[in-house]
Every structure is written in structure tokens, then in C-alpha cells.
Amino acid sequence: MNMTLRRRPRGTGEALKDFPTFGLVSAAVFAFLYIPLLFVVAYSFNSNRVVTVWKGFSLEWYADVLTNNDIQRALMNSLKVASVATALSVILALGLAIGLLRMARSGSTFAWALIGAPLIIPEIVFAIGTLAFFVQIQMPLGIGAITLAHTAFCIPFALLPIRARLRSVDLSVYEAAADLGANEWRIFRRITLPLLAPGIVAGALLAFIISLDDFIVSYFLAGPGGTTLPVYIFGMIRNAITPGVNALSSLLLLASILIVFISYVITRRKR
Amino acid sequence: MITKKRGAAGQGSWWAGAPGLFYLIALVLAPLVVIVIYSFLSRAKLGVGVKWEFSIAPYVELFYSESLSGERSFDPTYLQIFGNSFLYALITAGVCLLLSIPIAMWIATRPADRRTTLIFLVTIPFWTSLLIRTYAFIIILNDNGPINGFLGAIGAISMPIPMLYTPFATVVGLVYAFLPFMILPIYASAERFDFRLAEAAYDLGAAKWTVLRRIVLPAIRPGIIAGLVLVFIPALGSFLAPELLGGGKTSMIANVIAAQFGASRNWPFGAALSVMVLVITLLVLLVFAVLARRMSRTSGRSSWEVLL
Amino acid sequence: MGAALTVRGVTKSFATPEGGEVHALKDVDLDVEDGSFTVLLGPSGCGKTTLLRCVAGLETPDSGEIMLHGERIDQVPVWKRRVNTVFQSYALFPHMTVERNIAFGLEMDGISRKDTIDKVNEALQMVRLDGLGGRKPSQLSGGQQQRVALARALAKQPEVLLLDEPLSALDLKLRRGMQLELKRLQRETSITFILVTHDQEEAMAMGDQVAVFDSGEIVQIGAPRDVYLAPRTRFVADFIGEANVLPAQWSGDSISIPGFDDLHRSLIVGSESAGEFVAVRPENVIIEQAESGNGTVIEVLFVGGLLHVEVEVQGSTVSARQSSMVAESGWMPAIGDRVQVGFRAGSVRVVEA
Structure with missing residues (x-):
């Protein structure tokens, strides 16, 4: 990833292909794609009935289901x-x-x-x-x-x-x-x-x-x-x-x- | 229908596709025809099904409401819902586009073996249940959710920001649902882009952003247009995001259609709404086809075929 | 020896995507002797491969007859013909091992398991691939794949073996080796071979008989030496070996070629009727230094032991090829030299347009 902005890029072809901030946006998009799913999984281990208020780790909901x-x-x-x-x-x-x-x-x-x-x-x-x-x-x-x-x-x-x-x-x-x-x-x-x-x-x-x-x-x-x-x-x-x-x-x-x-x-x- | 191609030996014949075609005619074409017919019939007494009596009432209902005394007056309720749906779908397509160009370009410039893996990572969420993906945002956006929790913990807010059951939540859900549909076609175009053209532009003295704007963007325009269509159409007819994330406040067309086949029990009206959605879909596709033909390079491939 | 294959009046055209029609074969006749090696030679698109595919049964002729040992086969489906093909791309089944590939055709004939195994081993030995039977095609080199394709077709002991540009994918060195190999296999099995190629040297080296194709027609057929020495048409003269083809005109008992002295009928060979051109091989062109000569040297190249000289004579370019030893005579052609260009006696051949 080349995130420095240079007006006249020189050097390797790889750096020439990169556009500033694109790597950063990509990382953010990947996070956006996966974090919501990770939250779904994480809260499945919550022992609290109220799903988003974390109380403690538990597998009881899996047993339940x-x-x-x-x-x-x-x-x-x-x-x-x-x-x-x-x-x-x-x-x-x-x-x-x-x-x-x-x-x-x-x-x-x-x-x-x-x-x-x-x-x-x-x-x-x-x-x-x-x-x-x-x-x-x-x-x-x-x-x-x-x-x-x-x-x-x-x-x-x-x-x-x-x-x-x-x-x-x-x-x-x-x-x-x-x-x-x-x-x-x-x-x-x-x-x-x-x-x-x-x-x-x-x-x-x-x-x-x-x-x-x-x-x-x-x-x-x-x-x-x-x-x-x-x-x-x-x-x-x-x-x-x-x-x-x-x-x-x-x-x-x-x-x-x-x-x-x-x-x-x-x-x-x-x- | 049979082509005379060189060397037909052992490659089967067109009629191998006949069972599939008949199936699709029976289960895709026939239902669409039924919807169009239903939209010109009258409401059944008990609300389930239709009464076989020609009527344009379902289409009149789109614009007018009838008071108990039978008086007709202009009623913009449904037009507004169509307008809302359009607006949300447009915003969704726009946001998806802004996010997709960088990631598609970034992936397209990685080494070949990593590209396939990265694109696979983009598609994985698409293969999971849309219901669950939408549900995830109930968890994330609610008042006790991780975002409000985090902002509260660092002292940025004293009261939770209400995000769930707002148009904002609906649009976030839509963006999340359809983002891969934008990334993939743009990536497909970007991957074919010959980076020697960019090198030539640099050589002629262009700076990074100029190269992006003048050389790269025109080259990936077919992908952008395909992506806009592939996001806009399903977003327009989206049911789950407004249903689960928008609360009662932000209905979209799909929710109204669903209601006509559920609680409201007005099948002809639901059918008429569906026909409107179909017409809009066809118009958007038509515009796309014209644009695609003008650029000719993507023609010959079905727009959604780029997806996989 | 009888005729293994007889082709009579075979015609075939294809529709082009633009809605036109291409005549791939126009009324083609061909006789192939049992146990012979016939080469169909021509540039790409000349119809030679189409004829091969018609014989194999992969195309159906629009009209005409194809007979295999006297029996008509043009309406027999591919899988029932006692004719097998070695494909240009080899067409090995990628999901089967070498052995399974070779066994496939035998299984289709319902040959017993034991016999199949024997024949597969025999075929592998014949193409010198013993021990590689368990490999997948993707694990073999191009030359080895070629041998598998051969073994697979030969294992069925076809009445005629068809080879569609079998060597075109190999590099030059490997190709020379395979040419010898194919000749050997043909002799050992005494199966009738028909090979399609666009490489005239290959055709000369391998064929007992060469059929030269041009735009869907066989323009000349005969032993390689005869075709080389006595080309009937301008196309054949040009396509096989190198030739200087010059415009010519009969005037009475002699022929006049612009820039040259008139040549008497007795000095000329070839068809006398329709002569509008003469062909002369470069090795039969003689050049001598002469200030008042009819030509000017425009290019001189040393190629190994040979000297290639290009001379301009009245607007046409004539190639001459001589042993570099000529230089020992004291004169070495140089660009710009005036020369007298002539032909060896009996080497000027009148050809049809």
C-alpha cells in the first residue's frame, strides 16, 4: 500500500499502480463487510437475555436453540x-x-x-x-x-x-x-x-x-x-x-x- | 433455433436446455403474467385472491383515495413511498459507488493470486442469509449497541444517539446488503484495465488524480454502470432493510406490496404496485442496455453474469 | 495393393457468421493406396482439414462419396467408422490417465479387459512411453502428449489413421524427431496414414504422395519429388520450395520473358497450353558479372554455405542461390553490381496461373 501522495510518482511499477487512500478505504470496507457478522456471533455467547447488554460468556443459547x-x-x-x-x-x-x-x-x-x-x-x-x-x-x-x-x-x-x-x-x-x-x-x-x-x-x-x-x-x-x-x-x-x-x-x-x-x-x- | 457450428459431434444439442427453459417459463414467466393480470382485476370479498372482474381501480388507487362516502381525492401517500424508495435506492447506489471504486481498484492492482482471494472475501457476505445480515444492524445500531456503547464510554455522548428505526438505518442496511453487487462488476472492468495506459499517461506528465479521472475512470465505466443497475434495482424493491431497520416510519414499496398480500388483503392493488416496480425495473434495464451498447465492450454478456 | 480410401466429388461449404458462404471443398477427388503415407498440404483455410474431418466423420459432406476399402462411409456416424484421428490439440481426456485414454477406444469396441490391457501396453511400447501409463496428460510434456494421442488412435488399429497437423505444436527439434518417428510407425504398422500439414518441408519429408490444396481444390497430386520438380501451377511452384515466378508470353516457337532473351520451346519444360508464367527455382538461376548485363544486384545474403542474391531485372526481382564457393572464381556479387542473369538449361517451367 502506498498512501503517500506524490505528484510525480517514480520508482517501481507497483507504486505507480497505487492511488492514495485507496488502500485505507479498502481496509475500511473489509471491516464494514465483516464486523457486523462478527457482532452477531459475539453476542450469541452473551448470557444476558437482552442481547446487546453483555453480562457474561455462556453457551446456554446454543443448547437452547x-x-x-x-x-x-x-x-x-x-x-x-x-x-x-x-x-x-x-x-x-x-x-x-x-x-x-x-x-x-x-x-x-x-x-x-x-x-x-x-x-x-x-x-x-x-x-x-x-x-x-x-x-x-x-x-x-x-x-x-x-x-x-x-x-x-x-x-x-x-x-x-x-x-x-x-x-x-x-x-x-x-x-x-x-x-x-x-x-x-x-x-x-x-x-x-x-x-x-x-x-x-x-x-x-x-x-x-x-x-x-x-x-x-x-x-x-x-x-x-x-x-x-x-x-x-x-x-x-x-x-x-x-x-x-x-x-x-x-x-x-x-x-x-x-x-x-x-x-x-x-x-x-x-x- | 439450431445452429450449424463446426464439429457438433458429442457436444449435445440445444434441446438439452428445453426442460430448464420450460421450468423457467412455468415458474418465472407465468407468475409475472399472473401478476400483470391480477393488477387489472377486482378485490376479492375476503381479501385473499381476486374477483375475476376487469378493473383499473388498482391503478387509480395509486393516486387517489376514496372516502367512506365514495368521494375520490388525490392522495400522494403511495407516490411518496415510491419517491422515498427511489431516494433510498439512489443514495444506496451512490454510497456503494464511492466505496467500491477504491476497493475495486485496490484489489485489481494486487498480484494475481491475491486478487482471487480478496475478491472471494468480498463475496462471502453475499452468500450468507440476507435476513441475518440485516439483523446484524439491529444489534449494531440499537441504543445499547456497540456504537452507542463506545461513544458513551469515551464520553462523546451522554444520551444514546437514536439510529435504529430511522431512514439512516435503512440505507445502512441497504448499502451493506448490496455492496458486493457494486464492487464485483467494477472490479471486473478494473482487472481488464491495461495499466500500461496509466503508465503512458504518467509518462506524458499526468499526476495521480488526473490519471484516475481521465484514464482509469473512463475505462471502468462499463463496470460502474453495471454496478449502479445491480444495486439500484434490488435496493428499490428491498423488503427486509426497511422492515427490520426502518421501523414503521420508513416504508418502501416492497413493504406496501407485502402488506397488500398480508394484513391489508388487497391483492389487485399489491399486483398493481408490483407491476409498477416491474416497469421501473425494465426502464432502468433499458437505459442500461442503451448505455452498454453505446460502450459496446460489455455487450454480449448478461449484466449479472459478471457477478460470478 | 488396393485403394484404402477413395474420395469422389466431395463438396462442403460453411455459412459464415456474416451470412455468407465459404466453399471449403469443391468437388474433390482423392485416391489413397493401402499402406501408403499421404500428405494433404496447403495454406490455412485451403480445405485440407475439412477433407480430413469429412473422412473422420466429424463433418458431413454436402455432396460426393467417401469410400473406405470400397464401402461408402460418408453417411456412417463418426463412432462407427474404422478410421481414427490424431488431433492437432491432441484432445487427450484430461480426467483420465494415459492408460485410460488409450483404453477408451478399445472399451468402446467392447474388447475384453485382458485384451485391452495387452493392447494398451503394446501401444505404449510402440510410442516408447512404457512406464508413463499411470500419469495424467497434464503431467506430460508436449511431445509425450503427442505420443499418447498417437498410441490412443493406433491402439484401435484403424484402417486409416488421420493426423491433423499433429506436429504443429512442437518445437522445431522435436518436430524433426517426430517426423522420423511417424515414418517408422507407419512402416511398422503398415496402416494407411493421411497427414494434414501446412509445412511443405514436412510434406516433402514424410509423404509417399503429396496432395497440394488451394482454395478448396487439389491442384496437384503426386510423389513429393515430382511435385517439387514439376509444379503444374504458379501456386504450387510458389508454395513448395522457392521459385521465381515471372510473367511470360508465347510468340511462335519461343517464349519471351521481359528482360531476358527469348527462349526456344526446346529449352522449356511443362505445360505448353496455358502458359502465362514461368517458374525457375533459385538454384537454377545463373548470374555473371557483366557491365552490360540485364540486371542489378539489390541484396546479398550469406546463409550458411549458400549465397542468396536478389537481382532486379526490368522491374521484377529474381532470386538466385549459389554455393558460396562461386566466390573462389574471383568475383563476389555486391549491391549495385551489374549482372547478366540467365537460367540453366531445362530448368524453366511454364506454369498455369
Whole structure:
């Protein structure tokens, strides 16, 4: 970091590239990104009921959270939704990744608009749109409905690592396989799938946390009995904020960060 | 739809994407169509769902309120909420931009292996639950929270500064939620920037800030525009930050929409509000597309694809 | 010996992104003898690779017939053709070891496990990679990867082996070694080889027969020596070896080349009908010091044991190449010298435009 302001910089190329105060601002932004999360975790160990008034270190809230039946039920709901939505979105994304490469320009523009729509449209609109649609077709609300909706917005997250991987494959590898006697199906099973495996795993992990962490869509589609973990946490925040919220949030944070880290390692190592 | 590309052997065919496309048509396109249809229907008796009777009342309600006697009068309540949402989203985008240019440039000038790690660090918070990220600011900004605690402890204040449940808290929450959406596209542009151009400018006698303003900023403009869109649109339709941090005082459009599908039970009106949000989204995207085409270099890639 | 491969009237065009059409192959005929080594030679974009891919089955011709040992194969899918390819990029499967790569094609044929292992080892031995079977392609050098690609294709004992610019990614020294290696493999296996290259020296060195491509057509085909000595067209003369191509005109029984004395028909070889140009190899150009000569020396280069001299004759530049020993005769060309330029008897060849 070069924070001295010189009018005519001389010396190494590295110093020439630096702009004064940019390093400082960057450090501040990193602090801004992480300190709030650290506070959530820190206060989860507070023995006081009033979350922000520190009394002493305690793990009681974790014990509390982990033994709570409602929370266990919500967790199970979340895991069911996330697993099925992940599996569905990965399969659809795999097909899309392969199909997109073979589509004409007009076709792929349309496809990209559909894939990107759930990301760019404000989530509330997507949530109430899906709600209205399900009510209209008389689809019962609950974890089934949540799973279907999650699959839609998990597709782009599953798609991107798979697509990145697919595009890095030398096309003549498929030709070589065909040349050596493999038909379309054998090429897919023996060449395409194994080559895409790291991308598929990374995409699945991303889809999983996106589903696991979603609140708004789940909130509107939950109906009775469809409470997922984030929906439950929202209820807790609304009722009474205790370090229990922090304990549960910390666990969810840990899970997300762990999963995204694994996904990162997989994509980095195999590329 | 099928392209005739060289050597199609073994690379599959476009119809591999068909199931995914059908799924997205059913679960993304169809809900949007339903919303548009609902916005032209009448309110159901019990409030859940709609009555299948054409009506433009939901759109009239945006501007007028009806008294018990049935008299219509101009009512700026919802316009004000739209205005507020616009203002908060704009401030959010502006603050994000000011923070993102330095960090994106700084990361882009690190050695290649450290760059990936630093960018990964920027994205980690994005992958955690938005609910929890918003909740974090309830802890930080409340009267007993660490900020007021610190200021009290050093004697700077005698009474806690009320920060939670203010527009300030809402904007802080929005900035926190969407900051990575600004940093990443700007970084993507900055990383491609050829620093030999800056060297040439130095060589011709330009000072640091001149180089930044005249050489670097124009080069990363595609990233800046993408970032502005990617922050502005979700911020405009944000639900959680105003809900949890703004208190009752700072409603944004999303909260009003949610209320129509909850307590207020007016689905057509909620649908009409959503259509307005969709229209604004499309307009912003259109402006973006025009700007992007004018700069041509980012075209061909979906705007959000830069994110990952 | 019979024909391993017969190509009749094969035509293929591609649509360009701009909406136009490129004729990659125009009515191409080719006969390849069983057990021979044929080289398809031409600049990039001349259609040679497209023909190779049509034979492999990676492209489908728009029209024409391709026959493998008398049987039509142009509509047979790639994976059923008894033809294998060594790809320019090698196209090794990055997720498989060397052994698995070689075994892949055999597994596709449903060959038993034991036979597969034997054939893989045999193939590894053949390309001298014994002991490297357990490695991943990324752990091999470029030359080694090339050998794996060869072994993988040869293990299937194809009726014809297609090689698409297989040596272009190797550095010069390695390339020379691999050329010998390929010749040896072809002799030992007596499999029919068809190799595509843009390197005319490589084509000369390796082929029993060389087919020269220009803009989608085979313009000349024959033994390397014949093609070199008797180029039929201006393009071939230029592309294979070096040649001075000069405009020429028939007048009665002799031909006139601007700046030179008219040459009688008996001193000239090549096609007599459509001659608008003559080609002369630089080694057949003779220069002598002469104040009243027809040319002026404009460049002199020493390249090893050879002397390259560029002479300007009436607006055209003529290259001459002589042994540096000529200098012993007492005269050393220098820039600006006036010289008399002539040609060795029987070395001037009339070529088509």
C-alpha cells in the first residue's frame, strides 16, 4: 500500500499502480463487510437475555436453540427444501449449460433473460407473483411450493460454475471420443459428466446455500407448517430479540460460509 | 433455433436446455403474467385472491383515495413511498459507488493470486442469509449497541444517539446488503484495465488524480454502470432493510406490496404496485442496455453474469 | 495393393457468421493406396482439414462419396467408422490417465479387459512411453502428449489413421524427431496414414504422395519429388520450395520473358497450353558479372554455405542461390553490381496461373 501522495510518482511499477487512500478505504470496507457478522456471533455467547447488554460468556443459547423442537422442525423443512431444490436445479442447469452452447443467438438471448429474471427482478415481486400463481392454479402452499420456487432462482447459481467449466473444455475432446467409437450417450457419461463434475459440485453447493438462506420467497409461500429456518428466525426477531437469535444465526452463517468455501476450493483446484 | 457450428459431434444439442427453459417459463414467466393480470382485476370479498372482474381501480388507487362516502381525492401517500424508495435506492447506489471504486481498484492492482482471494472475501457476505445480515444492524445500531456503547464510554455522548428505526438505518442496511453487487462488476472492468495506459499517461506528465479521472475512470465505466443497475434495482424493491431497520416510519414499496398480500388483503392493488416496480425495473434495464451498447465492450454478456 | 480410401466429388461449404458462404471443398477427388503415407498440404483455410474431418466423420459432406476399402462411409456416424484421428490439440481426456485414454477406444469396441490391457501396453511400447501409463496428460510434456494421442488412435488399429497437423505444436527439434518417428510407425504398422500439414518441408519429408490444396481444390497430386520438380501451377511452384515466378508470353516457337532473351520451346519444360508464367527455382538461376548485363544486384545474403542474391531485372526481382564457393572464381556479387542473369538449361517451367 502506498498512501503517500506524490505528484510525480517514480520508482517501481507497483507504486505507480497505487492511488492514495485507496488502500485505507479498502481496509475500511473489509471491516464494514465483516464486523457486523462478527457482532452477531459475539453476542450469541452473551448470557444476558437482552442481547446487546453483555453480562457474561455462556453457551446456554446454543443448547437452547439445538433442543428446541420448533427449530428442529424448521431446520428439517429447510434441509428438505434445499436438497430437492438443489437436485432439481442442478439437473436443469446441466441441461441448460449444454443446450445454451448449441442455441442460436435469438434462442440463447431469450434463455438468458429467463435465467437472469429471478436475480434481477426484486425478490418481493417474484415472491408474490409465485404466491398469486400458486393460488391461481390451486397449488397448496408449504414446503412443496417453496421447493418449486427455490428451484427457479437456484438455477442461475447452479448454472454459472457448470457453464464456466463447460466452456473451458477443449471441444476436440468430444470429437476425439466420438472418433474413438463413443456415441452421444457414452460421450456424455464418460467425458462430459466427469469433466463437469467439479462445476456440478460447486453449482450444487451454491444452489444449496441460496435455498437454505432464502427468506422472502419462503415467507410468502410457507403457509401453515411450511416454516423454514430463516422464516422461523424472522419470527424470533419480531417477537423478542434474545441471544438465541444470534446463536441460530451464527450456526446458519457458519454453514453458509463453510459451504461457499468448499465450493470455492473445488472450482479453484480443478480449473 | 439450431445452429450449424463446426464439429457438433458429442457436444449435445440445444434441446438439452428445453426442460430448464420450460421450468423457467412455468415458474418465472407465468407468475409475472399472473401478476400483470391480477393488477387489472377486482378485490376479492375476503381479501385473499381476486374477483375475476376487469378493473383499473388498482391503478387509480395509486393516486387517489376514496372516502367512506365514495368521494375520490388525490392522495400522494403511495407516490411518496415510491419517491422515498427511489431516494433510498439512489443514495444506496451512490454510497456503494464511492466505496467500491477504491476497493475495486485496490484489489485489481494486487498480484494475481491475491486478487482471487480478496475478491472471494468480498463475496462471502453475499452468500450468507440476507435476513441475518440485516439483523446484524439491529444489534449494531440499537441504543445499547456497540456504537452507542463506545461513544458513551469515551464520553462523546451522554444520551444514546437514536439510529435504529430511522431512514439512516435503512440505507445502512441497504448499502451493506448490496455492496458486493457494486464492487464485483467494477472490479471486473478494473482487472481488464491495461495499466500500461496509466503508465503512458504518467509518462506524458499526468499526476495521480488526473490519471484516475481521465484514464482509469473512463475505462471502468462499463463496470460502474453495471454496478449502479445491480444495486439500484434490488435496493428499490428491498423488503427486509426497511422492515427490520426502518421501523414503521420508513416504508418502501416492497413493504406496501407485502402488506397488500398480508394484513391489508388487497391483492389487485399489491399486483398493481408490483407491476409498477416491474416497469421501473425494465426502464432502468433499458437505459442500461442503451448505455452498454453505446460502450459496446460489455455487450454480449448478461449484466449479472459478471457477478460470478 | 488396393485403394484404402477413395474420395469422389466431395463438396462442403460453411455459412459464415456474416451470412455468407465459404466453399471449403469443391468437388474433390482423392485416391489413397493401402499402406501408403499421404500428405494433404496447403495454406490455412485451403480445405485440407475439412477433407480430413469429412473422412473422420466429424463433418458431413454436402455432396460426393467417401469410400473406405470400397464401402461408402460418408453417411456412417463418426463412432462407427474404422478410421481414427490424431488431433492437432491432441484432445487427450484430461480426467483420465494415459492408460485410460488409450483404453477408451478399445472399451468402446467392447474388447475384453485382458485384451485391452495387452493392447494398451503394446501401444505404449510402440510410442516408447512404457512406464508413463499411470500419469495424467497434464503431467506430460508436449511431445509425450503427442505420443499418447498417437498410441490412443493406433491402439484401435484403424484402417486409416488421420493426423491433423499433429506436429504443429512442437518445437522445431522435436518436430524433426517426430517426423522420423511417424515414418517408422507407419512402416511398422503398415496402416494407411493421411497427414494434414501446412509445412511443405514436412510434406516433402514424410509423404509417399503429396496432395497440394488451394482454395478448396487439389491442384496437384503426386510423389513429393515430382511435385517439387514439376509444379503444374504458379501456386504450387510458389508454395513448395522457392521459385521465381515471372510473367511470360508465347510468340511462335519461343517464349519471351521481359528482360531476358527469348527462349526456344526446346529449352522449356511443362505445360505448353496455358502458359502465362514461368517458374525457375533459385538454384537454377545463373548470374555473371557483366557491365552490360540485364540486371542489378539489390541484396546479398550469406546463409550458411549458400549465397542468396536478389537481382532486379526490368522491374521484377529474381532470386538466385549459389554455393558460396562461386566466390573462389574471383568475383563476389555486391549491391549495385551489374549482372547478366540467365537460367540453366531445362530448368524453366511454364506454369498455369
